Amino acid sequence: MVGVLVVTYIGLIAVVMSYAALTVEFSQSVKNDEASVAMLEGQYLASVADIQNSDYRAAGYTTPVRQVFVPTESMTALRY
């Protein structure tokens, strides 16, 4: 009986320790992935800023003579 309790206790400790180690490992992994995503987001925002700040006239384009709003069908599949 005592032997069973001892084995159970040791097993419990092993499980808890493994859980703690995995939690730390996964948390670190998530944080590292989030940091990688943040770096990509930084590149994305820099690209958008670059596009917005670019002068299209310097690339040979001219100001549109006029702009027309073109109504389009809804992207949802509406039935007529």
Added chain:
Amino acid sequence: MRAQFRSRIRLVLAGIVLVTLLILIRLYFVQIVQGADYAQKADRQFASGSSGLFDRGSIYFTDKNGTIISAATLATGFLVAINPQTLVNPEAAYAAIAGLASTTIPHDAFIAAATKKNQVYVEVAHHVPDAAGKAIAALDIPGVQVLQERWRYYPGGSLASQSIGIVAYGLGTTLAGQTGLEAEYDDTLDRSGNSLYKNFFAELFSNVGNLLVNAKDAREGNVVTTIEPEVEMRLMHDLAAVNTQYSSKESGGIIMDPATGAIYAIASYPTYDPNNMQNVNPSLLGNPLVEQVHEFGSIMKPLTMASGLDAGVITPETTFNDPGCILVNKARICDWDFKPKGVIPMKEIILQSLNVGASFIADQLGQDKFRSYFTKFFGDKTGIDLPSEGHALLSNLSKPQQVGYDTASFGQGVAVTPIQMIRALAALANGGVMVQPHLASAIRLDSGIVRTLNYSTTTQVFSALAAHETTQMMTEMVDEKLQGGRAMIPTMSVAAKTGTAQLTNGQGGYYTDRWFHSFVGFFPSYNPRFIILLYTNDPQHVMYASETLDTTFLDLVHFLIDYYQVPPDRGFATSTPSR
């Protein structure tokens, strides 16, 4: 029996001797053969444990499609430290570190640190990228430690930096939000008690209550803002261009949904990059759009007009005789051109921006009613979720002199914050209802629950009819007057008003040649989705806001129409084409 006992004793003794020998051999290898390596590992563990890894929730932008993009998050990398007691060749170590890390301490400081033999830990490089950190670690230089580090990172750089805020050491020894949303939502973002290296068993048994009801789960989360990164970027770019072109002291702008108070963009120039805080002027750390007050000038006239219409003291058909200048309490109030206009209707006050006309409405309202309306507009803070919001200066409306009311009617003598100004003007675009401007739309708790923030408190400040009639005048101003009528968009109604105020000289008077330019507008006029407020402070060699800010305003209007695909509200067949 005794012989058997002796042999057993010898067997046990031999076992003990064997184990002792094994331990001695192991000790020899650990302490003598691999001693240096283990000492260094122990040193690293000590240093890592003392510094800990920084943790904090994120702040997000929300793009037009509802996708969230980090505004403030965490970056991971390495810091490099030296142990001067074990560092053998400082010059070689510096060359190796400087060659791989983009930022490090200067050479002289590094060598000086290396000579401090009474110290065991000096940090020499921070924010070293992952690959570079691993490369330095692989060099295995004696006395050089490479430790994991995590720090606050703002992917957008200066994008909305004065509103997002910064994290820094305040009075305490822990990093905390000091300005902007970082400070406002510090309780939500803070993770200072969540070390990954805590004693698991101690936590398990000492915080049994948290297993059942975890208070942290209800508090800790990430903040989702209404700031749209591309709109913010555009506003920032346009403000920088205006500020540079006219050598202004500062320029600012806000783009908001007038119906909800959700702020899409809020920016001022100059600003700073929170990823690089070295040499940043501390005066830039606050948010001038929330903290500073200005006399906005003629963009106040639509509010005066709506107040007069709401009170019933004037109608759009009311006429008055404008002599060009009037004398009030011995002070001379004049229109911009000093010329008499004769008998003219109310809309001309907005179309021609007539100070004498605005004074006429103030006179018709009387001091009590005028004070009542302006106190409703500006008497209270807006309650925006940013720290250090400023108070409006309305003391002229507590005095009996009529000149204070007359000048307030066209935006002089009273000073309000830009956020107060756009909140009051947004009532024109929202049926006379003032909403609460805000930046955060939701808190995403770590538990997975998304808590939407409630900003449903509204204030009716004038009637929907008064707002509509004033909007008609402002729309006519764009269609007929702005850029001589060329600014009119055939397929989109836009309501706007310019403002040019004289700057105070700090001695109770005003400069005659220094100005504060402002511009407000919203569209579509009668079902607005966006309201834009712009200002530029002390622009050089230019007098009127219609010269400095009209191009910027129209650029933003066209950008928003294109970006959000705002459908035309006039001059276009809006029926959906058949297949």
